[in-house]
Amino acid sequence: MSGAALNGIEVIVIGAGAAGLGAAARLALAGVGVRIVEARDRVGGRAHTLLDAPYPLDLGCGWLHSADRNPWTQIAAAAGLTIDKTVPPWTRQSMDLGFSRADQDAFERASAAFHARLEAIDPSASDVAAASLLEPGGRWNPLLDAESSFMNGAELDCVSAQDLCRYSDSGVNWRVREGYGALIAAQAAGLPLSLGCAVTLIDWRDRRPRVETTQGSLRADAVIVTAPSSLIAAEAIRFRPELPDKVAAASMLPLGLADKLVMTIAAPESLPADGHLFGDPNRTATASYHLRPFGRPLIEAFFGGRLAHDLEAAGPGAFFDFASAELAGLFGACIRARLRPLIETRWASDAFARGSYSYALPGHADARARLAAPVGGRLFFAGEACSQRAFTTAHGAYLTGLEAAEQVILQHGAGSGSSQESITS
Numbered sequence: 171m172s173g174a175a176l177n178g179i180e181v182i183v184i185g186a187g188a189a190g191l192g193a194a195a196r197l198a199l200a201g202v203g204v205r206i207v208e209a210r211d212r213v214g215g216r217a218h219t220l221l222d223a224p225y226p227l228d229l230g231c232g233w234l235h236s237a238d239r240n241p242w243t244q245i246a247a248a249a250g251l252t253i254d255k256t257v258p259p260w261t262r263q264s265m266d267l268g269f270s271r272a273d274q275d276a277f278e279r280a281s282a283a284f285h286a287r288l289e290a291i292d293p294s295a296s297d298v299a300a301a302s303l304l305e306p307g308g309r310w311n312p313l314l315d316a317e318s319s320f321m322n323g324a325e326l327d328c329v330s331a332q333d334l335c336r337y338s339d340s341g342v343n344w345r346v347r348e349g350y351g352a353l354i355a356a357q358a359a360g361l362p363l364s365l366g367c368a369v370t371l372i373d374w375r376d377r378r379p380r381v382e383t384t385q386g387s388l389r390a391d392a393v394i395v396t397a398p399s400s401l402i403a404a405e406a407i408r409f410r411p412e413l414p415d416k417v418a419a420a421s422m423l424p425l426g427l428a429d430k431l432v433m434t435i436a437a438p439e440s441l442p443a444d445g446h447l448f449g450d451p452n453r454t455a456t457a458s459y460h461l462r463p464f465g466r467p468l469i470e471a472f473f474g475g476r477l478a479h480d481l482e483a484a485g486p487g488a489f490f491d492f493a494s495a496e497l498a499g500l501f502g503a504c505i506r507a508r509l510r511p512l513i514e515t516r517w518a519s520d521a522f523a524r525g526s527y528s529y530a531l532p533g534h535a536d537a538r539a540r541l542a543a544p545v546g547g548r549l550f551f552a553g554e555a556c557s558q559r560a561f562t563t564a565h566g567a568y569l570t571g572l573e574a575a576e577q578v579i580l581q582h583g584a585g586s587g588s589s590q591e592s593i594t595s
């Protein structure tokens with residue numbers, strides 16, 4: 171441990187994702203002794219840019235949502251990275267392919283009406299599934315459901331309306347050309363970190379909790395837990411004494427599933443740069459295709475919800491088979507020969523994520539606050555699932571990390587008389 175510790179306090183941060191790195195950096199800045207323990211052999215968590223590909227490929231987060239107020243935008247700019255402000259193509263259908271302009275307009279109206287009903291929800295009313303806000307028998311319900319599967323990783327019948335209503339977005343979406351995951355991972359530089367070090371138990375009976383890991387045990391004055399809600403719900407990390415309320419809250423915040431498939435496309439000039447297609451605007455089980463992101467000769471297919479689960483379960487190649495069939499339906503069979511799979515994700519099968527991002531089950535919008543609440547002045551919680559207004563996102567995760575760090579600093583601030591022992595294995 172180095173640096174002048176704040177009253178000698180020491181903190182273990184579990185997880186080197188956006189939340190954990192944000193928390194650790196804030197604590198280090200305050201002079202708090204900190205160590206990050208990370209189960210994977212890399213940092214970033216669900217933020218992961220693949221660098222050994224022809225282009226940096228974001229396998230997790232890619233968009234700076236609410237980019238005009240997203241702290242990662244400033245961090246990226248300060249690091250000299252390239253912010254791309256091209257307007258996202260998600261709502262447009264390039265060349266009106268398989269989706270007439272009149273139908274696109276009708277869908278846009280249906281979507282605006284759905285979101286207006288969502289925003290009009292009385293916050294004190296009892297919670298319902300967001301699907302109950304769909305117009306009964308509505309022509310565009312399947313596509314609205316597909317959008318939910320992309321944004322929430324789950325269809326609207328699974329998702330709390332009150333929780334969705336709390337999500338706050340400025341509507342500005344930018345990208346980092348060098349990779350959002352690379353930006354987040356770079357924040358680990360200079361922070362004390364143990365990789366390949368999975369936490370199995372947090373024993374917090376003593377004033378200084380003991381953290382058991384696959385590389386031995388550590389003690390500190392406080393622990394910040396940033397593991398995904400899926401792992402807390404599954405008790406992959408156990409607590410002694412047990413924390414049934416935390417496990418119950420995390421269980422109400424399952425991780426939805428979103429997966430990506432990146433394909434190369436030969437003769438790319440026939441497609442618009444930063445174009446977009448829904449594979450089939452009449453179905454929920456359809457993918458969203460980003461054509462030539464950054465003008466590159468690639469197509470990024472995005473799968474959500476039940477479709478993503480089914481295709482992951484079907485095994486390697488299933489995403490590509492599905493995407494080539496949908497694209498052949500739009501362009502004709504000749505497109506198949508121009509497509510090659512480059513990389514596909516399998517976030518549900520990822521042992522340290524078990525999904526992509528959290529949604530709240532109907533009736534459980536308040537689970538986020540319960541998951542985020544500190545325990546006993548020494549256990550603190552952060553991560554995207556703890557965010558009330560920016561859940562599912564990398565900036566939401568980061569802000570909860572900062573908040574947990576501030577809570578630790580407040581708790582252990584002047585006069586707390588903390589121990590001077592070091593974090594030891």
Ligand SMILES: Cc1cc2nc3c(=O)[nH]c(=O)nc-3n(C[C@H](O)[C@H](O)[C@H](O)COP(=O)(O)OP(=O)(O)OC[C@H]3O[C@@H](n4cnc5c(N)ncnc54)[C@H](O)[C@@H]3O)c2cc1C
Pocket residue numbers: 184185186187188189190207208209210213214215216217229230231232233234235367368369370396397398401406407428429430515517522523525526527552553554555561562563564565567
């Ligand atoms: C396909 C996909 C697309 C996405 N797109 C976007 C997007 O465009 N924009 C956006 O803002 N967000 C997006 N996200 C979501 C965003 O990536 C996440 O919300 C964010 O990265 C979560 O950060 P976190 O710190 O909360 O969790 P994580 O990144 O999951 O970090 C938690 C860390 O804890 C570690 N861990 C787990 N268990 C243990 C253990 N037992 N011991 C020690 N360490 C452990 C994990 O390995 C991980 O590194 C996307 C995610 C996916 C999967």
